[in-house]
Amino acid sequence: MQRLKILILVENLSINKTSSGIGRSKLIMCLKHGKHDISCLHDDESDLSYSWLEGISLDKIRNSKLNSFERFLLKIPKIRGAFTYLDGFGISFSKKIKDWYKSINNHLKENQYDLILVLGTGMSFAAHFAMAKVKTNIPWIANIHDPFPKKFYPLPYSSEKDKNLVNHLLANNFKRVLDKANMVSFPSQLLMEWMCGFYQGIEGKCIVIPHPGILLNPEELPRTKGDEDSRLVFDEEKINILHLGTLLGPRNPTHLFNAFNSFILSYPDAKDYFKLYFVGSVAPELKETIKKFENKEGIVIIEKRISYRKSIELMQSATVLLIIEAIAKQSPFLPGKFSDYVYSKTPFIALTPMHSEVRRLLGEGYEYMTETDDEEGLILIFKKVWKLYQAGEKITFDRLDLINYVSKENINSILIKEAIAKFKINKN
Secondary structure, eight states, X not given: OOOOEEEEEESOOOTTTXXXXXXXXXXXXHHHHTXXXXXXXXXXXXXXXXXXXXXXXXXXXXXXXXXXXXXXXXXXXXHHHHHHHHHSSOHHHHHHHHHHHHHHHHHHHHOOOSEEEEEOBTTBOHHHHHHTTOOOSSOEEEEOOSOSSXXXXXXXXXXXXXXXXXXXXXXXXXXXXXXXXXXXXXSOHHHHHHXXXXXXXXXXXXXXXXXXXXXXXXXXSOOOGGGGOGGGSOOTTSEEEEEESOBOTTSOOHHHHHHHHHHXXXXXXXXXXXXXXXXXXXXXXXXXXXXXXXXXXXXXXXXXXXXXXXXHHHHHHXXXXXXXXXXXXXXXXXXXXXXXXXXXXXXXXXXXXXXXXXXXXXXXXXXXXXXXXXXXXXXXXXXXXXXXXXXXXXXXXXXXXXXXXXXXXXHHHHHHHHHHHHHTOOOO
């Protein structure tokens, strides 16, 4: 495979604060493992050494501060709103885009690259909007990790209030980004199809690059205070079922808790062996739900963010892992944890809609999968786990196809081969 000089524009590298920091860091290291020469312009405000990105040239963009007049305008709600309704951005975000634009241009004056990859974070695609304004002959790929803007999220993640003028303006601006990009990548096939339904004309330049599986050395990653919680030490004699990560509002675990309680009541001899762990932040709208169940038999809720390093350790020591998606007709998302779960070879229960990327990848034959509100289906899964345990057998996850799919080798192959073929890059 040819060795390319790649510039990556990335907004977030905070591996212990956000899932996007984890995902973007892993994708960067994925390309580093492909022996490519990687440089990064980033906008991460964390005071970190980025030890897990050793060998990567990192350069923080220059963030200009709001001047006194701009700060004054932001204090007046009607004026602040008026600026947002001009282009969908508002004063602060427009300034961020300008900062990115200046930094990119200055960097390209001093360096030459074969390829530029642009990565966003959360609901921010500032680097994408900036890159669309840059005049360059270097081919660039816009990575779209989630639907954008908010009005394009599937139910129940969006509502009528998201179909406002600001999101309409953002959609128009984003269409120009997608039109300008030489290639557009998505972590999921269904997300690619979903977005192409809103942005016609981009189909011919879209590719799927899944979230990479674990490829960071845990010993190089920083810890947090949350890692010290004594409840994070599993009893190896028990069946430890673990959900890692933030519990978002639409991903309501009520049916899971109900099924777990029903199972324990039906199989009282299993009560002393099953432990259901939830580790991570909880959305405000789920706080009351969590309180109802946190003291129930066998349910352990640790409402704090732990380090990515600790999460790797936990997922590799758990008996079974959990993916919970919203109760919905469809879900185009590929959760970042899916790839890590697969690569850890730890079996997992997937609670997912009938039409979802998770279901597409696992296949209908996957026996530890059901819909999020299917309590009877969940009880049957718990029974399968219990019977295996009673028989002295381990639950296994041996999906070489998926392990290969999320591997650094496959991701490098997809991205680089597609780029070389499409852009006719010729490196000796």
